[in-house]
Amino acid sequence: MIAPKHILGTFDDALASLRNNVLLMSSLTERSLDRAITGLLQRDDELCAIAIADDEEIDQLEKQVDKDGIDLLLRFQPVASDLRRVVSAMKLSSNLERMADQATNIARRARKLNQHPALPEAELIRPMHAHAMAMFKDAIDAYVRADVDLARSIVPRDDGLDELNRATGRRLIERMAEDPEQLRGYLNLIFVSRCLERVGDHATNMAEDAVYAAAAEDIRHQHSASAAK
Amino acid sequence: MVSVVEMPEKTSQITASGPEVRRGLIEIKQLDFAYGDHQVLHDVTLSIAPRAVTAFIGPSGCGKTTLLRCLNRMNDLIDGARITRGSVEIEGIDINAPGVDVVDLRRRVGMVFQKSNPFPKSIYDNVAYGLRIAGITKRTLIDEAVERSLRSAALWDEVKDRLHVSGYGISGGQQQRLCIARALAVEPEIILMDEPCSALDPIATAKVEELIRQLKQQYTIVIVTHNMQQAGRCSDHTAFFYLGRLIEFDGTAKIFSNPRQRQTEEYITGRFG
Known part of the structure; x- marks a missing residue:
């Protein structure tokens, strides 16, 4: 159900602007991650350079979201679902900025890799990238559509990405022993595998924030606690 | 029909003010109230916890002040105003039953109004007024009660050297705290506050809010306020009224973070058209 508008139109405008900036950050971050991985897999330094350069815009958007969020808290003193919208937007923005940093890290490593002969093991990154990006897109979808079920379903999917990261690491360590010249x-x-694993962690955080925004429920640290039992 | 209003969830505030509240100090049961033919309260059932602050919120005309005034029978003073069904019980006694002494009820249930209303008397005489009405004449007893009440109202230090100047000769915020001191002098159990800060500046408001926080350790406080930030800051429980009905009653943190009812959410977030 769509919530009715606020009596104060400026309140609705400010909330919409905050949300739009978060969604813009999300689009830019997704694009940077795709460019960084494509730059790695297709050995395209140009794409890597663009991914690194775009980080600046995402950093500025993070600052803008924080500024707008604080301004909203100050001017409108939001409560209930409005307060959760503001808090979750600020938390999402922080996670998106860190994800974008991972895109920069991947792009930097890709440029180093591109200076040497291609390694067939780079293909190990492809399924990890697909898994992390699916989690990321679903987290944003869950946030946009206030889909609590979808958001909840993302959290356990991080285990799959962690396992892929471990398997990739094992395989690459084996290859180091077999082929020390390419160490x-x-x-x-x-390092790239580890970056994608972190992208999954941020997607999980965002899914948890989406649940909080939509249902006022804090589901953080429940999955890891139950998995440890 | 009995309205289904859920009791407040056990909150940290409730726990802090005592063990589980099995029975409220004030029990409002299926209350209907009318001014002449115009019914303004419909089937209100509410349990008010002792030694806690309960806030009534809602748009103008929702019946919150009328309900507050039912708690010490202030509405008796209005022609045609009457409870048409239900009851208000304090410690299990129906306060509208025949034989209930209204003067004694109002001593037990004090009231502070929107606009401070000191009597045209000295600060001392304002506070002493209720005691004298109650027949207390011994000077030392009155002196003690005046000092104790002014201290409880966080006003003593500001007026101790001018107790015999007029109650009108102090600031609006001080006048409101004087009225609170006057209410405290007769040692009530319950204090009703009808928008006590609506005419005060932010500093005076903060002083009254801090006073409310201190008073709840000894008194049960019910406050009507249009200021939702104030309800959020001061109260342990909040009741939201709309068109004479109790829509939701719960712990204040719950009401302002994740209310159950859509109407409550729309009101507190400013979406009420």
């Missing part, structure tokens, strides 16, 4: 390249791929 630096395999290390760079391990």
